[in-house]
Amino acid sequence: MQDYDSPKGYYYVHRKEPSAPVATTVKHSDIYKDPKLFYGTLIGYIKTHKPLCFTQNLFKFQNEKPTYLLQREGGKIVLPGSQLKGAIKTYMQALSESYDEENKNNSNKVDLVNSITGSMDYSSRLLFNDIIIDEKKAKTKIIDGKQQWNQKLENRYPSIRLYSHNDHEDLDHKVLFEVLPTKTYLDFEILIKGLTKVEMGLLFLATGIVPKYMFDLKIGRGKNLDMGSVRFTPLKLIQPNKSFKNTRKVYAEKELAQFIYSCGNAYLKNMSEANKENLNQIIEDSKRSDGK
Structure with a gap:
């Protein structure tokens, strides 16, 4: 892996491109009848290890300082599912053979991640x-922060930029952030629509929940600052009967951990050495995100 000289707050991992585009598609009807495809809901919680801010550039001036506000709708704080999906997609790309974002609208260059999360010719299965x-x-609380960027980011093709849990940029222009403080717990739900066991393994790895390969993720605003470190914890996986009867299977506790580990191993068996190196680097950077 090339050692790039980058500002503090983020680092680069190698992007390994596929030798060929994804060749198979999943028909909508197969999602519900193919026994090799999983359909269900993953339910769990997110714990913040660093202050968490998510916003659509909403801000006000407080004490003559611009203050970035958390996103709200109807008087409730809302963390959009699209932000979670985008964050996890980045980790999925780092842990798989993926095309550069320049090809995201090229129907002839669809990789595994875009076939799962959606592209021009593929509907999302997450x-x-x-x-x-x-x-x-x-x-919530208001904390002092810094302007998020002090320079234009250089394109490091063909690498993927990830954000460090340990290092952060020291910038000049002070701003304020409204945040959810550390040790805040948030409930999450991910609907899975027709993933193979291997594809489930990639999702679980990228969410940092596979036993022996767990790590924290960076989400939200201020990822290059000392913000946005979170840990996903799964609680149960609900698989409805594909005939839509009332019966359903629920994975929880030990059975859930075994299922997640089995899917993760199924993906790891065919994982490239470059992607394994990325995984090790992500895990190593995560080790101190909660003060460990």
């Missing part, structure tokens, strides 16, 4: 619910 937060249960 849906992330918005996280609705009751301010009475999760209090």
Whole structure:
């Protein structure tokens, strides 16, 4: 892996491109009848290890300083599912053979990640619910921060930029952030629509929940600052009966951990050495994100 000289706050991992585009498609009807495809809902919680801010550039001036506000709808704090999906997609790309973003609208260059998360010719097989937060249960706070970027980021093709849990940029222009503080717990739900066991393994690895390969992710605003470190914890996986009867299978506790580990291993068996190196680098950087 080339050692790039980059500003503090982020680092680069190698992007390994596929030798050929994804050749198979999943028909909508197969999602519900093919026994090799999984359909269900992953439910769990997210714990913040660093202050978390997510916003659509909403801000106000407080004490003559611009203050970035958390996103709200109807009086509730909302973490859009699209932001979670985008963050996890980046880790999926780092852990798989993926094309550069320049090819994301090229129907002839569809990689495994875009075939799962959606592209021009592929509907998404992952849906992330918005996280609705009751301010009475999760209090926010205002913290001092810095302007997010002090320079234009250089394109490091063919690498992928990830954000460090340990290092952060020291910038000049001060701003304020409204955040969810550390040790805040958020419930999440991910709807899975027709993934193979190997594809499930990639999703689980990229979410940092595979036993022996766990790590924290960076999400939200200020990832290059000392913000946005979170840990996903799965609680149960609900698989409805494909005939749409009332019966359903629920994976939880030990059975859930075994299922996640089995899917992760199925993916790891065919994982390239470059992607394994990326995984090791991500895990190593994550080790101190909660003060460990």
